[in-house]
Amino acid sequence: MLSNAAKYAIRSILYLAMYTDRKKKIRVKKIAEELSTPQPFLAKILQKLTKSKLVSSTKGPNGGFYLSEANKQNSIWDIIENIDGTVKFEECFLGLKKCEDANPCPVHYIAVPFRKQILLDFKDKTIIEFSKEIELSGSVLSLKKIDI
Amino acid sequence: MLSNAAKYAIRSILYLAMYTDRKKKIRVKKIAEELSTPQPFLAKILQKLTKSKLVSSTKGPNGGFYLSEANKQNSIWDIIENIDGTVKFEECFLGLKKCEDANPCPVHYIAVPFRKQILLDFKDKTIIEFSKEIELSGSVLSLKKIDI
DNA sequence: TCTAAAAAAGATGTTTTTATCTTCATTTCC
DNA sequence: GGAAATGAAGATAAAAACATCTTTTTTAGA
Numbered sequence: 001m002l003s004n005a006a007k008y009a010i011r012s013i014l015y016l017a018m019y020t021d022r023k024k025k026i027r028v029k030k031i032a033e034e035l036s037t038p039q040p041f042l043a044k045i046l047q048k049l050t051k052s053k054l055v056s057s058t059k060g061p062n063g064g065f066y067l068s069e070a071n072k073q074n075s076i077w078d079i080i081e082n083i084d085g086t087v088k089f090e091e092c093f094l095g096l097k098k099c100e101d102a103n104p105c106p107v108h109y110i111a112v113p114f115r116k117q118i119l120l121d122f123k124d125k126t127i128i129e130f131s132k133e134i135e136l137s138g139s140v141l142s143l144k145k146i147d148i
Numbered sequence: 149m150l151s152n153a154a155k156y157a158i159r160s161i162l163y164l165a166m167y168t169d170r171k172k173k174i175r176v177k178k179i180a181e182e183l184s185t186p187q188p189f190l191a192k193i194l195q196k197l198t199k200s201k202l203v204s205s206t207k208g209p210n211g212g213f214y215l216s217e218a219n220k221q222n223s224i225w226d227i228i229e230n231i232d233g234t235v236k237f238e239e240c241f242l243g244l245k246k247c248e249d250a251n252p253c254p255v256h257y258i259a260v261p262f263r264k265q266i267l268l269d270f271k272d273k274t275i276i277e278f279s280k281e282i283e284l285s286g287s288v289l290s291l292k293k294i295d296i
Numbered sequence: 297t298c299t300a301a302a303a304a305a306g307a308t309g310t311t312t313t314t315a316t317c318t319t320c321a322t323t324t325c326c
Numbered sequence: 327g328g329a330a331a332t333g334a335a336g337a338t339a340a341a342a343a344c345a346t347c348t349t350t351t352t353t354a355g356a
Contacts, residue, residue, distance in 0.1 A: 002241065003313070027331090140252065188347075194303085206302085208300090210355090211352085
């Protein structure tokens with residue numbers, strides 16, 4: 001469903017939402033270690049997210065990535081949109097060009113309700129809301145804290 | 149979610165379920181045209197499905213692909229399993245190695261209910277049941293019958 | 297038995313995704 | 327102003343997915 005790039009992006013941003021702000025930044029190296037993602041690949045992704053204003057960064061000593069308050073107002077959907085595009089969520093499950101309620105593919109009514117729900121959830125909640133939920137519920141984010 | 153290969157496979161099998169049997173076979177060329185799929189690629193996929201006994205075939209003049217009565221008792225899930233494997237449906241939405249009810253990722257409770265439902269639907273119904281529904285409801289299968 | 301039609305098998309090519317490596321630019325701190 | 331730390335940018339590479347091309351095998355039917 002999501003590409004690796006998008007998965008890494010979402011996890012990174014949720015991680016940054018929890019542990020950073022304008023005054024506290026984290027280096028790629030550290031992020032990649034914490035999330036067990038390939039470091040140079042993650043660097044590329046963070047660069048892209050930075051360009052798109054979904055993440056903030058500063059160079060030089062004590063530099064690194066962080067989420068500004070504005071960044072934290074974005075949604076998971078904004079991240080997906082930026083990295084993967086939205087096509088995969090909009091197109092027919094069986095790949096038909098025209099597939100809609102009036103002209104449904106065989107699995108249309110199985111696939112559509114899910115898509116609607118997941119889109120709602122991902123568009124509705126802001127990153128900051130998600131990160132607060134994570135803190136409350138103790139959801140898993142890092143791979144390092146649990147044995148693989 | 150599904151690879152192109154799996155999408156083509158499912159559509160082909162549903163198509164074969166509706167229009168073929170031991171006595172009436174259809175050539176790859178025709179199938180590919182009807183479904184607007186790349187012909188040589190589809191041939192490869194049908195070969196694989198044939199090897200796995202999900203589709204039947206005979207060579208030579210008047211040969212082609214068809215579904216035996218046994219083939220028609222399989223499920224959509226059997227096709228997906230054969231072409232893509234089941235990993236994508238089982239793994240965590242964010243790619244975490246350990247993600248379960250006791251240790252959920254941030255989007256765990258958004259993604260899991262869907263997976264369960266779609267798995268149920270795809271495992272439960274046989275190909276023949278699906279094809280009968282398609283006939284009744286007039287679901288879209290071919291791309292050629294509708295304008296793109 | 298010969299020929300043509302079809303799938304099967306295997307080799308090859310292309311594109312996308314995933315990933316790495318190297319060099320450049322910026323910033324901090326001395 | 328110089329050195330070191332950091333991200334940015336661009337080139338390269340490896341793997342997987344997608345697709346095609348060519349040859350072989352099987353079979354029906356004349």
